[in-house]
Amino acid sequence: EKVNVAVLGATGAVGRTMIRVLQERHFPMRSLKLLASPHSVGKVIDLGSKSGVVEEFSVAALKDVDLVFGAVDNDLATEYAPLIRRSGALFVDNSSAFRLDPDVPLVIPEINARDIRWHHGIVANPNCATILAMMALSPILKLTPITRMIVSTYQAVSGAGMKGMDELERQIRDPSAAPEVFPFPIAFNVIPQIGEFDEAGISSEEWKMQNEGRRILHEASLQVCCTCVRVPVYRCHSESIYVETHDAVSLQTIRQAAEDCSGIILNEAPYPTPKECTDSDIVMIGRLRRDGACENGLHLWCCCDQLRKGAATNAVQIGEWAWQNGLLKKGV
Ligand code: 2RA
Numbered sequence: 464e465k466v467n468v469a470v471l472g473a474t475g476a477v478g479r480t481m482i483r484v485l486q487e488r489h490f491p492m493r494s495l496k497l498l499a500s501p502h503s504v505g506k507v508i509d510l511g512s513k514s515g516v517v518e519e520f521s522v523a524a525l526k527d528v529d530l531v532f533g534a535v536d537n538d539l540a541t542e543y544a545p546l547i548r549r550s551g552a553l554f555v556d557n558s559s560a561f562r563l564d565p566d567v568p569l570v571i572p573e574i575n576a577r578d579i580r581w582h583h584g585i586v587a588n589p590n591c592a593t594i595l596a597m598m599a600l601s602p603i604l605k606l607t608p609i610t611r612m613i614v615s616t617y618q619a620v621s622g623a624g625m626k627g628m629d630e631l632e633r634q635i636r637d638p639s640a641a642p643e644v645f646p647f648p649i650a651f652n653v654i655p656q657i658g659e660f661d662e663a664g665i666s667s668e669e670w671k672m673q674n675e676g677r678r679i680l681h682e683a684s685l686q687v688c689c690t691c692v693r694v695p696v697y698r699c700h701s702e703s704i705y706v707e708t709h710d711a712v713s714l715q716t717i718r719q720a721a722e723d724c725s726g727i728i729l730n731e732a733p734y735p736t737p738k739e740c741t742d743s744d745i746v747m748i749g750r751l752r753r754d755g756a757c758e759n760g761l762h763l764w765c766c767c768d769q770l771r772k773g774a775a776t777n778a779v780q781i782g783e784w785a786w787q788n789g790l791l792k793k794g795v
Pocket of ligand 1: 590591592618619621622623657668
């Protein structure tokens with residue numbers, strides 16, 4: 464049976480990408496509602512063959528909706544979530560409001576789709592940087608558990624939404640334009656801060672990666688250390704990852720495992736770059752090599768489109784899995 468879908472936050476960079484991905488993947492939609500907070504009401508969104516007008520989020524607007532994809536900030540997601548749950552629709556939420564809630568599964572379908580089974584009306588979409596790291600490690604995770612992970616990220620400005628992309632463009636044209644979105648000028652620069660720092664000097668983005676990775680892998684004691692960095696790239700995140708594995712695995716075995724993992728491509732000719740991954744759903748990995756000091760240590764490089772697999776596509780895949788397994792409208 465086809466599904467009545469709503470995209471909440473339909474005017475933002477992730478919301479617009481969700482709409483595009485739903486159409487491209489021929490999601491079995493009976494209807495598509497475009498919802499947003501009051502200030503976006505009335506905006507017109509291009510839906511390819513036609514256009515759609517954004518409606519204000521309300522309980523009445525949720526009537527008959529089976530599945531809501533959320534691309535709004537934490538405050539709105541927290542305000543709207545109880546209303547969506549009460550309506551009976553499944554809420555696939557891209558904010559970070561529920562990602563660490565033990566009652567809410569946090570899912571990358573290629574890794575832990577089965578967690579969707581125990582949802583209570585909300586499934587959380589992980590942070591884009593977490594999705595990239597977990598997807599890139601999926602061939603290794605198929606072979607052996609990971610005991611330690613050190614990640615340095617190179618995150619695109621799209622992670623801060625359309626306003627982040629606008630700020631980069633503005634500063635490329637006028638390098639003296641004052642920063643409004645990022646703490647320092649982003650054009651021709653690199654900023655080792657995403658989110659706010661805590662008293663230990665760890666940023667909120669770094670905490671997200673650590674805690675979300677542990678939840679997705681069901682490895683509460685996994686050692687994770689991250690340095691999250693904003694770079695002047697429009698919409699594709701990259702990461703340099705070091706992992707220590709429980710068992711020794713050869714590079715050849717990992718290469719073979721990568722061929723069997725969906726959603727990733729190993730590109731060693733010579734390596735992936737963010738530009739080549741832009742507008743693709745594939746996570747690319749490369750520069751796979753052994754560590755010189757630690758016997759079970761491995762290094763790799765990876766890239767993926769932050770707006771697609773890092774956000775919209777992952778959310779739509781969650782919706783697809785829930786639909787295929789009869790997990791919409793659980794009547795919570
Ligand atoms: C960023 N991870 O790149 C965030 C977006 N979810 O800013």
